[in-house]
Amino acid sequence: MRPLHARYPFFTAARTAVESADVAVATLIAEDAPAVKRGAERVERALMEGKVEAAEPYSWDTQEELLSYPISRILVSLVETPAAVDKYARSEADTAYERMVADFEAAESENDDSRASLDDVLTEFGLSDAVRADDAPRGRAPEYYWVDVGPYLTFSTPDWGDEWRLVNRALAGGSVRIRREELYELLREAVRRRVLEGLPFAVRGSEAGDQLAEALAPHVERLGNLLSERGAINIVRTESVEPERFPPCMQALLDDVADGAELPNEAMFSLAAFLVGVGLSPEEIAGVVGDDHADALQSRATILVDSGGSQYAPPTCETMQAYDLCVDRDDHCDTIAHPMTYYQTAMHEAAASDD
Template sequence: MERLHARYPFLDASRAAVEAAGIDLAELVAAGGPAVERGHERVERALMDGTTAAEEPRLWSVRAELLSYPIARVLVSLLDVPGAIEKYAAAEAATARERFVEDFEADLELKSAGGERLTLDRLLADFDLSGRVEAIGDGRFGLDVTAYLELAAALEEPQWRLARRPLSDGTVPVGRPALYTLLREAVGRRVRDGLPLPVPAEIEEPLSAELASLRRSIADIDPPMSFETVTPGLFPPCMRALLSRARDDGGLGRLTDHSRFSLVSFLLATGLDAEGVIALCDVPESDRGSVRAQIDRLADEDGPVAAPPSCVVMDEYGDCVNADDTCETIRHPLSYYETELRQTPDDRVTDWRRQSETR
């Protein structure tokens, strides 16, 4: 096990290092110890802070850091909270981006660190992108158009649309920062792959204390989950933008999975039911069945079972747009909505549900 494996546990070589060590996951979690503690921290920081980096890195050995990754994947699978997997994967990807940018920039400056740093060529090879991404000079890269479309598929901002990009001989040129963002997307997709995991009882039971702790942490940071009024004009900019896209671009079905989850879970938290979400989003008749099915998964008879993604995760999704002064003071879209409702005079707050009933 090497430091590189611990920094990038999603790499093929990192997984191979775990397999070569002959680690029995059931025995590892039953014994407890540093790997389990770090795995718990990994998930908690992902859900609360949008990062999986350790608060005190020196506390953890290379072995504990590397083995915390499969344990974190088990924990987030067992957590069974809507959006938790998406938040966790986004946090792993964001942390990986910070690390590989640091490594790549050091490589550009010819700072030697032996095999401790990840190189761009090695990361590209790990994701089967060798030959599909080529340096073309001046800090720019040419991506095979198919590779570009695969990597940019979940990026909804207009600048990522192929129509906005120059295309020559099947190649899309991008700058270094854009390439790093596309590679972050590749990491996130790999982390999400296979989740949630099927977890046998002999692994689940020893992790009961860690799961209970994670659920308490989520409960502690969850913003208010019920409101007396639904006033779209007071929604945070990110949710107004998603709502506008859902209405204008052919319905909720045209949003990416994470954007649709963010919007629907937010609307449920404001107090709308399934029919209210469908009406507000102007969902076409042909899509209403699938929307109702998603809402059934997100809500129970007591209302939403989890908050929509935090501001950190919305930013990683690319859905944090048009941030205003209120955005600077909050960490969650629902907190924004609560703040706006509290600060707006009652005579200027109109419940959308009452308006829709009079139409």
């Protein structure tokens, strides 16, 4: 195991190092080894502080740091809160982003094999041939790069602002010109997606999985309690709430609730977080789904409002897809990455057509 793997545990080589390690993750969990404590810290800091860097980095060796990553993925899957998965992936990506920028800027001058070069990261994400440096004065790092349109569109989203739209970009020979800092943003997004791949996964359901879940229960309970106690939710209040402009996934969940269906926990939290996110109070939720079926939703919404946790922000489309809750997609879905953006766009378009 190399220090580089501990800094970038989502690299393919890091995963291989974990798989070929002398010690199995299941054994570490059964023994509540230091890597488990670091894994729990990793998730806690991700959810509470938006980064996964250890509070005391020198307390953990390379192996503990690297093995904490697969353990943190198990933990965040067991927390069973969709937004926790989103937040965790974002935090891993933000920490990796800081490390990448530091490494890229230092790689030329410091011969340290714990650092990744830009070429290393581009290769990791299969982007070596898709990204080319623009001409730069001799001895200076390039300020601009050309990125093939395909990867550019894959790793950027319209939510990032007008400057990311292709119509506002220099294009030549199927490539887009971007600043160096923007290339780093694309790589941050590539990391976020890599971390999100396969999350959340079902831990329970087999004898071995149930044992893991049982051994991790104290950590999961503590993380759950933290989520309920701290944070602040981003409520996007609009003057009125118009359910007919909700995205299809939320419409479908509302229909299920109105039909009296028992939704799984993650579906209930996703819907409740969305309704709170658009500005409904727990009491107002009954007005949307009807008094007869509002209880379960209202209790979740009350938790969200009381906890005020941004950790419970409505899940992204990616997370909805992971939970098989992205249904009945329509054309608008191709232009957004978040159900909240879908709704806000629909409200803006309705307001514009009324003017």
